[in-house]
Amino acid sequence: SQTIHQWPATLVQPVGSPLSLECTVEGTSNPNLYWYRQAAGRGLQLLFYSVGIGQISSEVPQNLSASRPQDRQFILSSKKLLLSDSGFYLCAWSVGSGTYEQYFGPGTRLTVT
Amino acid sequence: AQSVTQLDSHVSVSEGTPVLLRCNYSSSYSPSLFWYVQHPNKGLQLLLKYTSAATLVKGINGFEAEFKKSETSFHLTKPSAHMSDAAEYFCVVSDQGGYNKLIFGAGTRLAVHP
Numbered sequence: 001s002q003t004i005h006q007w008p009a010t011l012v013q014p015v016g017s018p019l020s021l022e023c024t025v026e027g028t029s030n031p032n033l034y035w036y037r038q039a040a041g042r043g044l045q046l047l048f049y050s051v052g053i054g055q056i057s058s059e060v061p062q063n064l065s066a067s068r069p070q071d072r073q074f075i076l077s078s079k080k081l082l083l084s085d086s087g088f089y090l091c092a093w094s095v096g097s098g099t100y101e102q103y104f105g106p107g108t109r110l111t112v113t
Numbered sequence: 114a115q116s117v118t119q120l121d122s123h124v125s126v127s128e129g130t131p132v133l134l135r136c137n138y139s140s141s142y143s144p145s146l147f148w149y150v151q152h153p154n155k156g157l158q159l160l161l162k163y164t165s166a167a168t169l170v171k172g173i174n175g176f177e178a179e180f181k182k183s184e185t186s187f188h189l190t191k192p193s194a195h196m197s198d199a200a201e202y203f204c205v206v207s208d209q210g211g212y213n214k215l216i217f218g219a220g221t222r223l224a225v226h227p
Contacts, residue, residue, distance in 0.1 A: 104156035
C-alpha cells in the first residue's frame, strides 16, 4: 500500500531563517506531487505541483520554492522566512492525469517568530 | 471555471442526530467531486468521491453524498452523528486543467455535542 511521510511534524523558526520541508511517498511510481499551505482558519492554498523529476509548477508567486530531486521526494524551501509563511503545510500525491483524488500527508506545522 | 461553495462555515449537532453539510459546485463540464475530512492538526482524509457513476455515493464512517446535477449540489450526510465526527470537512471539485488538481471549498467545521 502507499504511504506518504512529511517531516518535521512541527517547526519553529525565526524570521529570516531558511526552511526545508520534506515529503516522501512510498508504494507508487511517478506520482504527481503537491504542496499546500493552510493558514489558521482558512482553506487550502495550492503552492506547487510536480508531474515528474525536476518538473515544478508554481501556483502562487511567493517567498517559497519547491524541488523534486527524486521520483518520490518533494521538498519545499525558503531562503528567508517571513512571518506570513506561518501555517500548516501539507504534501499530497496522486496518480494519472485525469480527475483523480489526492492523498495527503500528516502535515508540518510551521511557526515563524 | 470551476468553483465550490460550502454553504455553512459551522454546523453543530447533537450526538445521534443526523448530519447535513451542504455544498454547491460550479463547473462547465461534468466534474469529479470529493469530500475530505480533517481532524485538528492532521492531514486530510478522503471520505468519498463522485466520478459520474452512481449519483448516491457511499463513503467511509457511514457518510454518503448525493450528486444532483439539476441543483449543482453535492451535500454530505450521515444518519447519526458520533463524537468522533467532530472535524473540518472540505467539499472539493476537480480542476479542468488536469494533473488531478483540486479546487477546495472553504470548509465546514462540524461540532458534535453529547
